[in-house]
Amino acid sequence: MNIKKLLGKKIQQIRKKRKLTQEYVAEIVGIETSSISNIENGKYYPSAENLEKILKVLNITPCEIFSFESYDLKENLINEMLESMKNDEKLTRLMYRFYLSVKHSI
Numbered sequence: 001m002n003i004k005k006l007l008g009k010k011i012q013q014i015r016k017k018r019k020l021t022q023e024y025v026a027e028i029v030g031i032e033t034s035s036i037s038n039i040e041n042g043k044y045y046p047s048a049e050n051l052e053k054i055l056k057v058l059n060i061t062p063c064e065i066f067s068f069e070s071y072d073l074k075e076n077l078i079n080e081m082l083e084s085m086k087n088d089e090k091l092t093r094l095m096y097r098f099y100l101s102v103k104h105s106i
Contacts, residue, residue: 003080005042010065012040014058029053045084048094062098 015025022040026033029050038044039054046054055065085092 002042003077003084004045007045007065008040008042010067011054011058014060014065015040018058020057025054025057028057045088045091048090051094061101062094063102066098 015022022036023033026036029036030053031050035044035050039046045051051065055062058065081095085095
């Protein structure tokens with residue numbers, strides 16, 4: 001499974017666990033409901049700004065959203081993340097901020 005699908009599934013699982021609708025999350029984030037649906041279905045990555053807003057709405061940390069226990073191959077995950085960051089400067093900046101926020105807690 002690719003990282004877009006993993007991230008989307010995780011957002012969907014947490015949203016449903018919190019009993020929030022896609023419409024509510026979309027309204028708070030400031031995007032269309034169809035955009036939340038596309039993110040949850042793994043069709044699109046959220047922008048760095050929208051991911052930050054989604055994390056706030058879901059009341060979770062970046063560490064929680066990127067915890068993919070079911071992802072078997074660490075190397076594949078790392079390679080996919082690196083490829084994604086090479087193509088998206090905003091994602092790279094977001095991942096760096098995430099790294100800075102957790103590097104001392106590991």
